[in-house]
Amino acid sequence: MGESNRQTSERARGTVPRVWLLIGHKPGDNAQVRELARATGWPCEEKRVVVRPEWETAKPRIRPSLSHVDLARSDALAAPWPELVIASGRRLACVALWLKRASGGATRIVMVGMPRHRRGEFDLMVVASHYVVAPGRNVALHDLPLLRIDAAAIERASAAWRPRFAVLARPITALMLGGPTGGLRFDLAAARTLLEAARADAARSGGALYVTTSRRTPKPIVEWLERARADGEVLHVFDAAAPPETNPYHALLGLAEHFIVTTDSLSMMVEVARLGKSLAIFPLDNDEGPVERTLERLGLLRPLEPRRDPIPAGGWISRTLYRLGLPIHSRDLSAIPRRLVERGLACWLGDPRVAPSAGADDEVERVAERVRALVAADPCPAKQPG
Incomplete structure (x- = not known):
């Protein structure tokens, strides 16, 4: 160049x-x-x-x-x-x-x-x-x-994977799983709720569901997904030791029509948004501990709603201080997905899908x-x- x-x-x-x-x-x-x-x-x-x-x-x-x-x-x-x-x-x-x-x-x-x-x-x-x-x-x-999306990588992967995707019912819905991170909970209960909602979303469009895990997806969830896989669904389990060309991520970016991403996966959400593809976001709840649950049960703290509320990083003390009216001093774990929805670049999983946009602006x-x-x-x- x-x-x-x-x-x-x-x-x-x-x-x-x-x-x-x-x-x-x-x-x-x-x-x-x-x-x-x-x-x-x-x-x-x-x-x-x-x-x-x-x-x-x-x-x-x-x-x-x-x-x-x-x-x-x-x-x-x-x-x-x-x-x-x-x-x-x-x-x-x-x-x-x-x-x-x-x-x-x-x-x-x-x-x-x-x-x-x-x-x-x-x-x-x-x-x-x-x-x-x-x-x-x-x-x-x-x-x-x-x-920024690597357009050349997407084109190469799409060409290599197109024969395998040709047998899948269209439109393809790609469910991209992250994992628990820094105050967001992703356990088996959340995985069950997510898979049920993703299947319903894919059923509305009439196509196949293609599920991929990531480096952070917990092993118990991966094992459960392997047992729960239904006919017509595809499950790709992330393997850090496998050659890059065996990972369908870039092929999905090129060939799938719809995407479902968990809120811990900032990179995946933003990459799909920048492509201007149909994106639904599954909000992970904050990882509450026993103190928070007790205070909520007593009515002393209100539960946090990740579709609406900031979720401060820094543990239960930061989350409690926020709910008591003190400002956040670190990261807001739900800010990026909320921003994508506010800008019309995504919807929450279960809500009506938004029309694909021209992609997020580039700063x-x-x-x-x-x-x-x-x-x-x-x-x-x-x-x-x-």
Whole structure:
């Protein structure tokens, strides 16, 4: 692919920065990092970071550190240091801060998302509407997560999978399952309710139901789905060790007519919306503990309704404080699905489907301009050893 006029001009001036993308184990985070990098127009080098097994679910304290990184399985992090690092997530925030310290403070950090701590040490935080944050000099606010569909990948997958899809009754309804995460409950009871509603939705359109699980879908739910599969339904079980071409995700994006997605799966919801396809959202309830249930039973707290209420991240204390009238200070776990419904890009599962739109508008270019301005304000290269 040829260079843009801006990139050619920057190369002539010697101002094209060295850019590293920190790539972790979360596909949604990686997709946003790559999309923002693409929009800058600069060449980038990906650095794959693998965390130690004990840190795959545990969350390290945000600080300049590689102590949670499996260095033997990760790409080398060594000089010459980058002028710019783009990353997402707590684990990679620690790596980005370490790189900034290693470069003598010259490496600039762009974080997709909002770290809980040390926010002043990040040069730019790219924050979607499900984060609650005040505007600031190092904050770039936008509406939906920065995700762009890989049209070429969809076309290739559609061509490869079309013969297998040809035997399915049309229209195809794709049910894409996520899993429990950060305060949202997805247990067997929720899975049963979801599958019943999805079958009813597919029956109204008269086509086949194609069910896919994800990395987060709990094993008991997967096993139950395998037992509950009905004639005419297709179930694909996610396997992290399987070759990518065996995953029908991109083929479904190209060949399915309707989609049902759980609210924990921000990436899948936004990707379907950006395609302008028919999208129904299944709202997961907050993961209530015994204290909340007792207070609700006594009438001291009202239950949260995910179609209507914000669901604060941070556990039962944050949810209780919100219901007592105090503001949210972290993430709103139901903000993105509510926003998609408000904008007419989706409906709640069970409600009348909305007509497919032209797709969600794309804010990535505006955010990329903030990144380019950040580097242009201090174009000197990162300090290298020696």
